[in-house]
Amino acid sequence: MTGPATRQQTAVPWSRVKMSASASPEAAPKIVPARRKFAIHGRAKDWLLHQLDGKWRQYKSNLKKKYYKANLPMERVLQTVPQTVNESQWPTLVSYWYSEDSKEHDGVEVDxxxxxxxxxxxxxxxxxxxxxxxxxxxxxxxxxxxxxxxxxxxxxxxxxxxxxxxxxxxxxxxxxxxxxxxxxxxxxxxxxxx
Structure with a gap:
């Protein structure tokens, strides 16, 4: 259940996603009803947020594995917009993948x-x-x-x-x-x- 929730198209900036209605006007209609529907407190809420965080990271990782190729020019990657990504956000995400900041962390393995x-x-x-x-x-x-x-x-x-x-x-x-x-x-x- 948490996996599909993290993959739904919502225009929220990729760089900093906060689970709040103020994060994006487009996200508010999806977040506010969910808060009304579920009253989750304490350890259950912590567990759920932890699961969502993990699924979100996994989703972003899978996107990068599937679409980012270091040897391909950025323009070519920009042409293939996945169905699960908002078209207006795709250029921002791809630009981040090709940025020096992203390349600095890419491929660094730690024991x-x-x-x-x-x-x-x-x-x-x-x-x-x-x-x-x-x-x-x-x-x-x-x-x-x-x-x-x-x-x-x-x-x-x-x-x-x-x-x-x-x-x-x-x-x-x-x-x-x-x-x-x-x-x-x-x-x-x-x-x-x-």
Whole structure:
């Protein structure tokens, strides 16, 4: 149910989408009735917003995978407007894909330990809780044991350390990567022997 809601055509700027009626006059007719229809509070509301956020990110990622090709000129990509995207927004989205800001983040792969570490810290660099800090200290101790004579650690070393500390991934999930990343998305054939 949350997937189709995130893919409906609504003229809301791609760069900053806020789930409010003031975000766009075109979006208001869809958002306001939904608020009247559903009275969701507390943890259920947090869960729903988390799911919508994940589906929205997944949708944008799928759009980029399908339509953006770095070797194609931008003008050619602009000619193919998907049915799920508002025509007036397509040029803005494609321009963003070809911008230097977008290219800077494109293709930067981060190991799972670094990703988990960065996502579980506050703005001032402290861990969100003591349990997380203890787990990450354990991961870094295992990595220090693997580092011999100052040589570089491989991606498999980081994966192995995370698995040893946090345990095996549950079916259909990748531990430490959030609810929307599946094993196929993350591993994609890598580490098939683990």
């Amino acid at each position: 799972r330990a670094t990703f988990f570490d960065e996502c579980h810290k506050t703005k001032d660099g402290r861990y969100v809780n003591d349990a997380t800090q203890d787990k990450m200290n354990e991961v870094y101790m295992k990595l220090a044991e693997k580092r011999v004579d100052g040589q570089e650690l491989s991606e498999a070393d980081f994966e192995q350390a995370m698995l040893e500390v946090f345990g095996k991934d549950h079916n259909g999930r990748v531990r430490g990567m959030g609810p929307t990343i599946t094993p196929t998305d993350y591993y994609g054939g890598r580490f098939s022997n683990m």
